[in-house]
Amino acid sequence: MASAPAAAPAVTFQPGRRAPLPPRCTHSERGVSFDPGSAFYRSDSAPGRDLAVLAATLHRRRRPDPSAPFLCLDAMCGSGVRALRYLAQAGADFVWANDASDALHPVIVGNLSRFEPVPPEGQRRWVVSHLDATRLLAERYLRREYFDVIDVDSFGSEAEYIRAAFLALKIGGLLYLTSTDWRSARGYGGKCSLSSYGAYVLPVPYPNEIGLRMLLGGAAREAAMLGFHIKPVFSYYAYHGPIFRAMVQLCHGKEDGISNYGFICHCKSCGQSQTFGFDELGQISCGCANRTDATSITVVGPLWTGPLHDRSSITEMLNLAVEWGWAHTSENGVTLEKLLGTMIEESDPRLPPGYIRLDEIASRAKVNSPPLGTLIHSLQKEGYAACRSHIGANAVKTNSPISSCIVVAREIRNLR
């Protein structure tokens, strides 16, 4: 067991008084019961927590020294549901649950007490604190207490917490980031995204993928400044909210990460998107057969231009979800089998960033929207990579030119 952090405030029991009674169980996620009380809690976010637990569990099993204590830090824990799930489901040996609001203390302690009612002195499996997340993370770093998994589930932008979180993370550890800052992430005002994320973003037809790529780009930049690079485990856009989430692994060496940090160019004329590195900035153009000029091209970035997910990790997460009986059940309308299955397809290295919406294909082809499954199948028969996007419901991810999508859409129309 790693030393239980010395400065931990919070889990105190006054002599002669009982420990806080666990609150009533009003909620349950994958068999773990808790009560959100007055904390901010969204049941819609349960799939995002499922993904975190699956990835954390696999990370615990895969570590070079699996006998070392597995330490998690939930920097903005709300009710403590994630901390509880990291303990109860991901097999964490120790969890630090923090939330700036001390009014949530009885809620968090009550929920974690369910897992271990009274932590024996010196063997605490969990502590609760009420500090600003950046201060907590910086203090852990200064005390050389590093964590295997750090979870930053912020309101709005996550950008200000990333560096402190990386400092408190073990090399090879996982950082789970959340942003609900959808206005700047989607490009509603390039200057807004520039000040928040250091990326100039204007609207393109796949704004929610851009939001994920900005999140990853910020993490890549901060990691590189500290001498590391990131590997995305998964990136997840949730429609409710909307919410952008990404889990990244902190890896040795900075060069690899920066090779996936650049610009995306979208051509309004032909509908295609391409990536460009910093050394290609002067050559940005579409080169499509349509007549293009500067006004037909939108350039966004710098942001993450590499893969959104690690295919082997996602595949193992799906296998684990099947093993645990989580894959086919859904309490919130999202089935992990479908979500992770789509993410596996999205990980095809032949696929460029972005997706093409069916209504855009239909409008260019001057036909009704083709059925998505039929379109994907037809494009694959033509030799293209094509799949659904978990980010855009009525959209296809493909390396085919939009002109081929138009031809295929017309063929489908003629067959009907």
Ligand SMILES: C[S@@+](CC[C@H](N)C(=O)[O-])C[C@H]1O[C@@H](n2cnc3c(N)ncnc32)[C@H](O)[C@@H]1O
């Ligand atoms: C989105 S909620 C967390 C929800 C929780 N993680 C869950 O999965 O149910 C964000 C929480 O962060 C807390 N918070 C906001 N700013 C903070 C900060 N700077 N440091 C620590 N906690 C903060 C809020 O009190 C709130 O409970």
